[in-house]
Amino acid sequence: MRADHPRRRTLAAMLALAGLALAGPAPSASAQSAGATPTAAGEAAGWPARPITLIVPFPAGGGNDAMARIVADKLSGALGQQVIVDNRGGGGGNIGTRAVARAAPDGYTLLLGHTGTISVNPSLFATAGYDPRKDFAPIGLMATMPVVLLAHPSFPGKTVADVIAAAKAAPGKVSIGTSAVGTGGYMTAELFKASAGIDATLVPYKGTGPLMNDLVGGHVPIAFGILAPALGNIEAKTLRVIAVMSRERFPLLPDVPTADESGLPGFESVLHYGLLAPAGTPVPIVAKINAALQALVKTEDVAKRIRAEGGAPLTSTPDEYAADIDREEKKWSALVRRLGLKGD
CATH class of the missing domain: 3.40.190.10 (Periplasmic binding protein-like II)
Incomplete structure (x- = not known):
């Protein structure tokens, strides 16, 4: 159901009034991009010179797709080149995510990152084929969404x-x-x-x-x-x-309790969305995208659209997103191991 559906206008309007950290040792985006060659670093000065592909590792119409399309149009204007959303579903999100991990680190292929694909799948699927810490350069967070x-x-x-x-x-x-x-x-x-x-x-x-x-x-x-x-x-x-399932009550639903306060102390499950690039992407390119992403997420237009999808706007530096990935991966991989879960 689209965000502009008549049955959702009232809640969408309420969401526009709503407003919804993470820590832990993790490799910095700078460290991940340090492997960029002098040639690649030189190319960053003229970047972007052609359209950019933003891969969404799920079919069109879902939450990941919605988040990607919210920022793609605005990023196109901010960066001066079209940002094209490319839906590559399959394998529980692994196929599209793996494609970005293996793409050239030139700033022209980006990934819509999501807790499931980045922090769950590498331990859940034996055939995921990527390492969330080694294969990506985190750019920045854009939203959270409580389950x-x-x-x-x-x-x-x-x-x-x-x-x-x-x-x-x-x-x-x-x-x-x-x-x-x-x-x-x-x-x-x-x-x-x-x-x-x-x-x-x-x-x-x-x-x-x-x-x-x-x-x-x-x-x-x-x-x-x-x-x-x-x-x-x-x-x-x-x-x-x-x-x-968030630690705090969601502003859209102020009368709905959290799991923590209604029978399950300490329980939390919040999805995190952000942008990533292949590891080795030049630091200046990562920094340029991060600056554009932070600026647009802070605009009322983008914030309203994120809230209309049931999320909360959130910005971060590349290093903060790297720490977020590290913390979430540790949490979910521990659960996968403890319960012996398998996605294959």
Whole structure:
């Protein structure tokens, strides 16, 4: 459902009023780009001289695609060359991500980075084929998006504590819908099960669309997912939000509690979006894109569009994004190892 759909105008307007760190040792973007040759560094002075490709490792229409298109047009104006969005789905996001890792480090191929592809997949998929720390030069963050726990109106539970109690009362009988294995919704569900100590049946769908259809139809009682595809149904009261998985309440939904305050202390699952380039991309190019990205994310127009997708604008330096990747990868890879999860 597009952000300008009539059923979402009210919530989109509220999002425009909303406003939503990470640390840890990580290789700096400067260090990752230090391998650039003198020739490449010289080319940076005239960059960009031709269109730039921004690869989205998922099909058009999803959250990753929306985030990419929000910034692509504005970056085109800021950089003086067209930024073309190229959707390369497949392999849980690995195919497109791997293509950028192997691309020439000349600033003409960029990646829409996402928690799932950058911080989850390398440990979840044995065939991912890239290292999040060695194969990319982080450019900067652009947004965060909390995962939410959604429910069909017929589901009796009203709180996270209710969901946990229901699962403990009937082990394996409570079904939880998610998007595909390895995505933010799926990993959040696995983290939820492990943190709550419950036995529930996960039902992964190939995409967010089929998941929302089954949730609205009552074929699956609850689900973990992102907010944007559910906005219209929440407004129409055909779905309700049990909790947000961020540490702080989401400004759009001030009356919806966090998981932390409603039965699962310390729980957090927030997706992070940013731009990356192949490792070895000249530092001046990384810095130029970062400056343009920070400036546009701070504009009210772009901030509104990010909020209309259920996200929160966020800017960072390349080094801060590198630290973010390091922290998130450690968190999710530990879960993958502990539970023996496999995406292949």
